Amino acid sequence: MDYIKDLQAILKARKGVYNLNCPMVICLVLGLICSVFLPGLANFLGIAAGIVFYRRVLGIARLPSPRCGKSFGTKSNFVLGVGPEYCMHCGLGLYS
Ligand SMILES: [Zn+2]
Numbered sequence: 001m002d003y004i005k006d007l008q009a010i011l012k013a014r015k016g017v018y019n020l021n022c023p024m025v026i027c028l029v030l031g032l033i034c035s036v037f038l039p040g041l042a043n044f045l046g047i048a049a050g051i052v053f054y055r056r057v058l059g060i061a062r063l064p065s066p067r068c069g070k071s072f073g074t075k076s077n078f079v080l081g082v083g084p085e086y087c088m089h090c091g092l093g094l095y096s
Helices: 004-015 022-037 039-061
Strands: none
Touching: 004 039, 022 039
């Protein structure tokens, strides 16, 4: 199939969605330090880490479908996950 390489890239991105990246680690470490010295600031750093995580999930859900070019995992601007195992627009399966 022509889409194998692109589908594998989507699968690889989805498998890494829960890995910590540098901005999240910085926010969490600073939040941990601030929880001792500046407890009020720790909440904002936790929220910042959550925003960084949500932006990653949104980016992965919006990866373009190799067949139709539209976002693979979502039709909406508000996502709760990376999407199903098929394209939300054309139905192309991740494992096809
Ligand atoms: Zn599609």
